[in-house]
Amino acid sequence: MPITALEALHRLRDGNRRFASGVRSAEGVSSLSRRAELVTGQEPFAIVLGCSDSRVPAEIVFDQGLGDLFVIRVAGNVVAPSQIGSVEFAADRFGTRLVVVLGHSQCGAVTATLEELRRPNDAHSRSLRSIVGRIRPAVEGLLATDLAKDEGALLLEAVRANVRASANQLRHGSELIERLAERDGLLVVGALYSLESGAVDVFDGV
Numbered sequence: 001m002p003i004t005a006l007e008a009l010h011r012l013r014d015g016n017r018r019f020a021s022g023v024r025s026a027e028g029v030s031s032l033s034r035r036a037e038l039v040t041g042q043e044p045f046a047i048v049l050g051c052s053d054s055r056v057p058a059e060i061v062f063d064q065g066l067g068d069l070f071v072i073r074v075a076g077n078v079v080a081p082s083q084i085g086s087v088e089f090a091a092d093r094f095g096t097r098l099v100v101v102l103g104h105s106q107c108g109a110v111t112a113t114l115e116e117l118r119r120p121n122d123a124h125s126r127s128l129r130s131i132v133g134r135i136r137p138a139v140e141g142l143l144a145t146d147l148a149k150d151e152g153a154l155l156l157e158a159v160r161a162n163v164r165a166s167a168n169q170l171r172h173g174s175e176l177i178e179r180l181a182e183r184d185g186l187l188v189v190g191a192l193y194s195l196e197s198g199a200v201d202v203f204d205g206v
């Protein structure tokens with residue numbers, strides 16, 4: 001049986017501390033025996049829904065290896081039915097009890113959404129619009145606040161709002177996830193990765 005949500009959170013925090021201070025273990029990544037061991041099954045201890053941004057690979061920023069994390073990546077870490085299905089699959093099949101929504105500073109998808117809200121742009125494809133459309137409800141209210149005067153602060157708060165929105169959609173968008181959370185110790189948390197410091201701050205749901 002995989003570890004509990006809180007144990008999983010500790011393991012991620014320890015791994016991120018190693019990454020941020022430049023002491024990566026890399027043991028799990030390179031071990032041949034670990035690879036052989038995983039041929040017949042997996043027991044990932046955490047599920048991560050993160051952004052596709054090339055600067056935020058979950059396994060690396062949490063210093064984890066093969067078989068450790070079940071990772072779903074999509075621009076802007078948005079929640080569409082296939083993301084919910086992926087989380088359900090891992091939580092149900094592997095018994096994984098921690099789900100982390102991982103946003104990050106300087107997120108291009110969130111920036112594009114703020115730009116779109118200020119200056120609607122017909123050049124975006126329909127598919128790209130579907131991502132912007134999912135981020136939009138979480139961030140548009142911020143443009144009416146004082147934050148709108150400070151570009152940096154606005155973007156950071158928009159990223160956090162988008163993480164919170166995705167975490168809530170996972171918590172309440174699926175009967176299975178809701179049931180596992182109520183009766184079986186599943187925890188959905190929201191976190192922010194700082195490109196500047198390399199540190200992950202878990203700020204929602206703990």
Ligand SMILES: [Zn+2]
Pocket residue numbers: 051052053075076077104106107108109110
């Ligand atoms: Zn991003």
